[in-house]
Amino acid sequence: MLLIVGDMDLKSFIRDIHDFPEPGIIFRDITPLLLSPEAFRFATDCMSEPFVHSGIDYVIGAESRGFIFGTVIAQKLNAGFIPVRKPSKLPAETYSVDYDLEYGSNTLEIHKDAIEPGKRVLLVDDLIATGGTLAACCQMVNELGGELAGISVLIELKFLDGFSKLPSVQGVPTYSVLQY
């Protein structure tokens, strides 16, 4: 299966917003990319392509922008989608992880019965900064007995070196479409 046909300058669909959410920060705004069905399709094809032969059973995406890419990529890989959510949003029994964000701190939850042990999981997000959200998701996959099969993001902030700070991804393929 080859998903990607042609090429596209995806960075031209990312809008730089200066001083958001804090002074000195350049926010990479993905909403222009979402407005273009062709750019969104191409972006999610690129994010899926390295994992089409990885036997992915589930894609995990964290609330909220992880939902945007995770659901579409799950369908492309014929995998199930598992939402990781903010506290008190998931209705059944959950496993919780507290972690540090680029700005502040956060807690995320996953349904305890979401991952059948031994199943292969791909983590998906729009962006990796310091890697806090993805590290929390890695911890969830380990705790629930899943096998981490890869991480795919649209945007990697290279200067923050997030992938190398994820302790549990040694030997696990990681992929970013765009680097800043």
Add this chain to the structure above:
Amino acid sequence: MLLIVGDMDLKSFIRDIHDFPEPGIIFRDITPLLLSPEAFRFATDCMSEPFVHSGIDYVIGAESRGFIFGTVIAQKLNAGFIPVRKPSKLPAETYSVDYDLEYGSNTLEIHKDAIEPGKRVLLVDDLIATGGTLAACCQMVNELGGELAGISVLIELKFLDGFSKLPSVQGVPTYSVLQY
């Protein structure tokens, strides 16, 4: 274009959670449906099908469960996706709407430049209860000069009669896959 092939008992993929988020409420948990790639594909095919010939330019989904269905349906309809988000999440200039929820109240925002005037918009959500979230989205479409072309949800809580409480959808096609 015919998306739907075969039939599937989608209600068997919805889990009833009693007394969530409050005593006396039955919460319709869609996470088992998301875990099944076939059920999720069938559900989003059903939600898209009535609008494949409606010339949809954009799909709007509200944070967070609207993202899960909205992005996939936008791709099926070859439309752009516009996220409606909680306050202070969207980085560019926004239009804000305050509204009442089934439990409490809420504020949602949309980028002011998201909708090109005259473009046709489909609203998508996982569930319609009293219709507060969708009414807020209708108001946004009107304010930004878009044309409301339809509303599609997976689950309709019939006893709350949400669709009939949306003042701006007279003559606009509304659709739900599952009714409770």
